[in-house]
Amino acid sequence: MRTRDLILEEALKLFSEKGIKETTIRDIAKAVGITEGAIYRHFESKDQIVYELFDTYSSQLYEKMERAIKRGKDTEEKFRNMVMSFLDFAFKNPDAFRYLNLFHYLRGKEVKKFKHIPFLLLKDFILNMDREGLLRIEPEYALAMVTGTLERVFLYKNMGILKGRQDEVKKKTAELLWKSLTKC
Amino acid sequence: MRTRDLILEEALKLFSEKGIKETTIRDIAKAVGITEGAIYRHFESKDQIVYELFDTYSSQLYEKMERAIKRGKDTEEKFRNMVMSFLDFAFKNPDAFRYLNLFHYLRGKEVKKFKHIPFLLLKDFILNMDREGLLRIEPEYALAMVTGTLERVFLYKNMGILKGRQDEVKKKTAELLWKSLTKC
Amino acid sequence: MRTRDLILEEALKLFSEKGIKETTIRDIAKAVGITEGAIYRHFESKDQIVYELFDTYSSQLYEKMERAIKRGKDTEEKFRNMVMSFLDFAFKNPDAFRYLNLFHYLRGKEVKKFKHIPFLLLKDFILNMDREGLLRIEPEYALAMVTGTLERVFLYKNMGILKGRQDEVKKKTAELLWKSLTKC
Amino acid sequence: MRTRDLILEEALKLFSEKGIKETTIRDIAKAVGITEGAIYRHFESKDQIVYELFDTYSSQLYEKMERAIKRGKDTEEKFRNMVMSFLDFAFKNPDAFRYLNLFHYLRGKEVKKFKHIPFLLLKDFILNMDREGLLRIEPEYALAMVTGTLERVFLYKNMGILKGRQDEVKKKTAELLWKSLTKC
DNA sequence: CATGAATGAGGTTTCATTCAT
DNA sequence: TATGAATGAAACCTCATTCAT
Known part of the structure; x- marks a missing residue:
């Protein structure tokens, strides 16, 4: 096999x-x-390969993020862990991450066939932060900022625009996002 | 014609x-x-259509941003104007904007044939902000945050996740990005 | 075209x-x-060719038989006309007739998509003969005999087993079937 | 094995x-x-399976008919036995019978490789009836009528058009064919 | 300028057959 | 004997592009 x-x-x-x-x-x-x-x-078909790859890696990322969240003591640590695990996955599986991103601009409804969509986990987390009164901006904007920034950080790191060790990048991004989202 | x-x-x-x-x-x-x-x-070919569309709309967005920057008195107003003109373009030409975004994940080198790449304008602007000592984070991270957030704000607005009037969204996004980038 | x-x-x-x-x-x-x-x-596809050919020629045969029936004064003449028009079609369009016969052994339910099935016309005619008290055998057997004999007469004529002019063959077959079906 | x-x-x-x-x-x-x-x-190949199946079952049917003929005292009984054994085979081995029928419309020359073709037995029998002066119609038409009717009787019985017990159907068909073929 | 039939290369898929294990 | 992965030829179908009209 x-x-x-x-x-x-x-x-x-x-x-x-x-x-x-x-x-x-x-x-x-x-x-x-x-x-x-x-x-x-x-x-059975090319489509099956496409589907299976998406399913495998979106589940993998989802579960990695889930575990990372659980490891945190408070919301801040949970958030940082989540962000860092997200980037960790992207850096370790750049192809898979780029592949997952292909689906943002192509589909929409069809994505509902899948078990675990990392985006939904992120969304729930941020809505929760909002309920806890931690956000200084509306949650939808927070979501846009987090997902957008994470994707670009990966992209620019891979393109060489963003330099530095991966660990450093992960930490800095987590820091930067947390500060931008929450009341100073 | x-x-x-x-x-x-x-x-x-x-x-x-x-x-x-x-x-x-x-x-x-x-x-x-x-x-x-x-x-x-x-x-002459399908490729020519593809090329011409990219050229037209990336130039259009570029020039719109350029003019918006010029209209600002100080760096903050220039930044806000730029961000708002960017979203304005995206909201008014959603197809064109989605189309331009197709090229982030597909090409890379080939993009160099084009005259005006909005991304480069944004990049220069942010490097300048850095030189002026305005950024509280490294400029590469700032760039990731701005481009990523802008793209997602458009996406989520279009998907209905982000609600509110376009004007409001533009203003809020500019506000949020400026605050996140600069020293409080 | x-x-x-x-x-x-x-x-x-x-x-x-x-x-x-x-x-x-x-x-x-x-x-x-x-x-x-x-x-x-x-x-659009090979299937469409298959479908269109069946539709065209089964309709054509159906209508030809319908007209032939109408031309007859009494049931006997109607029957003979029908049989002769059936064979006339087969002799003039041997490919089409062979083609139509391909569907007896292959499909069944799918055939219901079609407008005019010659078999159904024949069936109705024979059921009518039965109601008029003309048949000396049960109508289902009559149907089997008529359809089976017609198909084989065509087949054997085409294979050279059955000799003679087409007109003769048509007349003889009509005669033979009428006699076999009805009370002497 | x-x-x-x-x-x-x-x-x-x-x-x-x-x-x-x-x-x-x-x-x-x-x-x-x-x-x-x-x-x-x-x-050795798929073709060999196809061939062997045809050979097996056409021989089987041939021999069954041969034995049935031998069991008859006079021509009428021989004929009835033959017809009934034919239908008996078809009813007991519907798959095999349907399979044998696939070859009528597909091949022609290739069939000559086979030992025993039931059709030829039937043909000889009818030519013999003709020589004995029993037929009221030309032998080629008789052949068409017999083979055609038999095939359709099986088909309609299987499709549910023709009802009644198998024994009954066999007897009725033999009766009907004998009467149709011979001088009243 | 426009039509739309035709080409030709190439894409996905199927399947009888072979072969190392 | 059996497995099942692999081959290779060929099937159906797509599509950018050309060209006679």
Whole structure:
């Protein structure tokens, strides 16, 4: 069953580099070192690969964030842990993270088939912060700021615009977001 | 020469809705009410349409931001004007804005063929703020926060997550970003 | 729109000779003298060709039989006319007739999408003969005998087993069936 | 050697239900509960399965009819026995019978490889009836009527159009055909 | 300027068959 | 004998682009 994983691995790489439509089954097969037909012994269709990759990694990120939140003593620590685990996942799985981001601009309704959407976890957390009276801005703006900043921090780190060690970046981003969101 | 503009108009709509690869020349022709062949009277290729749309709207946004900056008396007003003009463009041309965003995750090098990249204007502005000693965070982080937040504010407004009048949203976002970036 | 008809014509020929699954789009394209892609300007799919051919020719046969029945003065003449028009169609459109027969053994429920099924006309006619007290055998057996004999007469005529002029064959078959069905 | 028979059994079922081309080696393997490769331990190719099934069942039907004929005292009883044994086979082996019928409209020359073709037996019998002066119609028409009616009686019985016990149907059909063929 | 049929390359998928285990 | 992954050819279909009209 090694081949199946190889297919997923190479598909993820290619999808995140070139886009889903731009990646052909032949591209994937070539990357794995098999023929096109062989892929269909492991997956029913290209769509299934697309789906499975999304499901796997969004669940993975979701659970990582969930665990990170639980590890925190108070809301601030929970928030920082969550942000840092988010970036940790992105830095360790850049392809997967880029891949997950492909779905922001493409779908919407179809995403509801999936078990765990990290975005929803983040949203709940921030709504909770609001209920606790911690936010100095409306929660929707806070959400936009957190998700947007996190995505860009990853992007700019990967593009070389943002320098420094990963640990440092994670810490600084958590710090910066917490301060921006909460009453000074 | 009206047809040419109609083609661009419909192509923009379709590209931003379904994606570039997912939109066929036939789709565009049908939307305009002409046939496939006719498109090639006006454009050499599909790529040319893609290119021209990007060029047009990135220039438009760039110049709008440029003018907004000039209208400000001091750095704070310049910043607020820039942010607000950015969102103004996005709200008034949602298709164009979504379209421009398609290029963040797909290309990179190829973007260098274009005259005016709004991102570069923003970047320069923030570097300048840093030089003036206004930032309380490193400029790369500031850049990530501004670009990310702006994109998400637009996205969430369009998805209905973020409510309120456009004017209000623009003002609030400018306010929030300025406060987050600068020393309290 | 000539090409569209040519495609139908050649598809009919090939389907009736080799079978539907055994005939490829490429076979049809080659027979017409165009490329495979061109077929899809005229038809959405292979299935649509299959469907349209069935619809066209089953309607045609149905209506031909309907007119033939109307031309008869009494039941006997109506019956003979119907049988003869059935064979007339088969002899003049052997491919179409063979093609229609392909569906006896393949489908069943799906056939209900079609407007005019010759079989149903025949069935009604024979049930009517029964109500008039003309049959010496149960109507279901009469139906089996008529449909079965007609199909085989066509088949054997085409295979050369059954000799003689078409007109003769039509008349003899009508005679033979009428006598077999009715009280001597 | 049980597996070999199971393969034939399931292949027959699938072929007669869905058609030969429409049935894959994988379908057969799954139905038997083995894998694709295993089939090739027992058969050289799919074609061999197709061939062997035809050979087996056409011989079986042929011999059954032969024995039935021998059991009759005079021509009428021989004829009735033959017809009834034919239907008996069809009712007891509907898949096999449907399968044999697939070959009427598909092949022609290739059928000559086979030892025993029931059709030829029937043909000889009827030519003999003609020589004995028993037929009131030309033998080719008689042949068409017999083969056609038999096939349809089976078909309509299976489809539920023709009701009644199998024994009854067999007897009635034999009666009806004998009367239709011979001088009253 | 416009039509729309046609091309040709390439995409996804299917499937009989082979082969290492 | 059996497995099941892999092959390779071929099937259906798509689509940017060309071209005669």
